[in-house]
Amino acid sequence: MIHLFSHSLPLSVKYLFWGASFFLLLFFFLPLLVVLGVSLASRGLYGGVEWIATLDNYRRLADPLMGIIFFRSLIFASLATIVCAVIGFPLAYMVARASPRWQLLLLTLVMIPFWTNFLVRTYAWILLLRADGLVNAFLIWFGIQSEPLSLLFTDFAVALGLIYGYLPFMVLPLIVAIERISPHLEEAAYDLYASVGAMFRHVVLPLSKPGFVAGGVLVFIPSLGAFITPYLLGGGQKMMIGTLIQQEFLVSRDWPFGSALSFALMGTALILWFLVSRTSFGKSLP
Amino acid sequence: MRALPKPLVLAGFMTMLFLYVPVIILIGLSFNASAMGVTWKGFSIQWYEKLLADPSIMDATINSLIIAVLSTFFSLLLGLGLAIGMEKWRKGHASWMNILILLPLVIPEILMGVALLMVFVFLQVPLGFGSIVIGHMVFNLPLTVVILRARLRKFDPIWEDAARDLGASSWNVLTHITVPMLRPAIVGAALLSFTVSLDDFVVTFFVAGPGSTTLPLKVFSMIKTGLTPEVNALSAIMVVVSMACVGLSWLFQSQAYSFSIKHDSSS
Numbered sequence: 020m021i022h023l024f025s026h027s028l029p030l031s032v033k034y035l036f037w038g039a040s041f042f043l044l045l046f047f048f049l050p051l052l053v054v055l056g057v058s059l060a061s062r063g064l065y066g067g068v069e070w071i072a073t074l075d076n077y078r079r080l081a082d083p084l085m086g087i088i089f090f091r092s093l094i095f096a097s098l099a100t101i102v103c104a105v106i107g108f109p110l111a112y113m114v115a116r117a118s119p120r121w122q123l124l125l126l127t128l129v130m131i132p133f134w135t136n137f138l139v140r141t142y143a144w145i146l147l148l149r150a151d152g153l154v155n156a157f158l159i160w161f162g163i164q165s166e167p168l169s170l171l172f173t174d175f176a177v178a179l180g181l182i183y184g185y186l187p188f189m190v191l192p193l194i195v196a197i198e199r200i201s202p203h204l205e206e207a208a209y210d211l212y213a214s215v216g217a218m219f220r221h222v223v224l225p226l227s228k229p230g231f232v233a234g235g236v237l238v239f240i241p242s243l244g245a246f247i248t249p250y251l252l253g254g255g256q257k258m259m260i261g262t263l264i265q266q267e268f269l270v271s272r273d274w275p276f277g278s279a280l281s282f283a284l285m286g287t288a289l290i291l292w293f294l295v296s297r298t299s300f301g302k303s304l305p
Numbered sequence: 306m307r308a309l310p311k312p313l314v315l316a317g318f319m320t321m322l323f324l325y326v327p328v329i330i331l332i333g334l335s336f337n338a339s340a341m342g343v344t345w346k347g348f349s350i351q352w353y354e355k356l357l358a359d360p361s362i363m364d365a366t367i368n369s370l371i372i373a374v375l376s377t378f379f380s381l382l383l384g385l386g387l388a389i390g391m392e393k394w395r396k397g398h399a400s401w402m403n404i405l406i407l408l409p410l411v412i413p414e415i416l417m418g419v420a421l422l423m424v425f426v427f428l429q430v431p432l433g434f435g436s437i438v439i440g441h442m443v444f445n446l447p448l449t450v451v452i453l454r455a456r457l458r459k460f461d462p463i464w465e466d467a468a469r470d471l472g473a474s475s476w477n478v479l480t481h482i483t484v485p486m487l488r489p490a491i492v493g494a495a496l497l498s499f500t501v502s503l504d505d506f507v508v509t510f511f512v513a514g515p516g517s518t519t520l521p522l523k524v525f526s527m528i529k530t531g532l533t534p535e536v537n538a539l540s541a542i543m544v545v546v547s548m549a550c551v552g553l554s555w556l557f558q559s560q561a562y563s564f565s566i567k568h569d570s571s572s
Contacts, residue, residue, distance in 0.1 A: 031386075031479075032385070035383055036386040039384065042383060046421065046424070046440075049424060050417070051416075053423050054416070106320045106323070110320040112313060129324075135504075136506075136540075136547060138524055138528075139524065142331070142528055186320070186323075240411055240413060244414065261413070285412060
């Protein structure tokens with residue numbers, strides 16, 4: 020222990036350090052091991068866990084029905100990530116290159132949705148999308164549609180909810196990345212007769228890559244495991260991995276299979292995180 | 306510098322509108338006198354009055370506040386130890402810890418929820434206030450550590466060395482140099498932890514027990530059992546509270562920023 024810290028620390032800080040490490044070990048790493056352990060166990064007769072080792076839960080993942088739900092989740096998460104990147108970039112660029120006075124205001128405006136309750140922000144879309152909701156009222160009022168469309172509980176609603184919910188997670192890392200690009204590089208490109216499009220294509224977009232990578236991870240991983248959005252806007256019919264896990268744990272009470280699903284989800288998330296932390300972005304992390 | 310390209314600014318404003326229109330409509334509808342649908346039947350605060358008269362809302366609010374205060378306090382205490390300890394670690398040890406400490410922030414929330422549920426059941430920890438506080442600390446602690454470390458790495462160890470050279474004990478260095486310099490980050494981390502805890506739904510959903518309903522759980526059950534305009538009023542209040550918290554946190558962070566500029570120019 021003497022060799023672990025390079026300076027002398029008060030004893031109280033050392034206790035807190037080890038206390039915090041123990042806390043994370045007990046309530047973060049142990050739970051993940053428990054998920055792995057239970058995923059290899061069998062389901063008890065009345066929904067409990069029986070400690071008989073089996074790979075059955077993983078075999079059940081190969082079920083075509085599971086395949087469809089995993090595939091759907093991957094597609095939704097990818098779609099949300101791509102759309103967030105496309106619509107998030109102009110906003111991020113605008114904030115990053117705004118004059119200092121505007122920047123503080125714009126940045127605060129971007130921060131507010133980031134910290135506003137996710138459940139409430141998802142609920143807002145129920146008000147907009149339901150049959151007597153605002154979008155339908157709008158469409159009928161303008162004569163575009165004579166009958167209300169059923170927009171809620173569709174794939175469209177789930178995708179929209181994911182994009183809306185996780186957009187701030189894309190915009191904030193992009194702002195940080197764009198701010199790090201020297202405006203002189205943009206000037207230099209223009210001086211060398213680059214068009215606006217060429218400047219973005221060859222200067223800003225390639226240099227914003229760390230922001231796209233960080234934002235991509237922050238949108239993709241939670242979208243993949245999303246529970247609130249598919250539950251409230253998909254209405255239970257449009258299942259994703261998150262709603263399936265919830266159902267296995269709280270409705271079917273099949274913990275071992277639910278754990279196998281969770282472990283597959285974590286595996287996907289961790290592989291992605293590992294790949295990303297090996298890139299140049301990973302080395303600039305705090 | 307030349308002006309920003311017009312189409313880009315337009316697209317940026319469109320995205321900003323997309324972020325705000327649903328929330329603004331939500332707040333607007335919470336003042337609608339009509340109980341059904343979106344037709345405007347005049348301004349009314351009756352849903353807010355109904356909300357305040359509902360004792361279960363008050364209970365859920367108090368539960369949420371107690372849980373947020375406790376999880377913020379303990380995350381801050383443990384986070385200070387972890388952040389300062391990691392900073393004083395010999396070079397080389399810290400790099401793997403950097404990745405590990407971020408893991409709770411990148412793992413899907415639902416996974417944390419079910420994993421904690423199973424651990425609590427197996428360890429026979431009763432589901433309720435305690436389990437929710439622990440569940441919130443699992444993400445608040447790493448969040449606190451990340452914010453504190455960002456600040457710690459900015460300041461010059463020369464201040465601590467100077468105090469030590471003048472005979473200060475390690476405890477005095479901590480209380481007179483390190484913690485005061487960390488204060489803006491401590492306040493910022495506390496406000497963010499508090500907001501995150503107040504807002505959490507997924508982890509809470511899995512580890513809550515009877516009698517420990519928090520505000521987001523209450524909103525969820527209200528949405529599920531049928532849409533009443535009271536949900537709009539409750540949601541609107543939660544949006545406004547989040548705005549206030551972000552505003553406050555922002556104020557402290559910008560103070561921290563101006564402090565570091567003054568500090569850099571004087572050294």
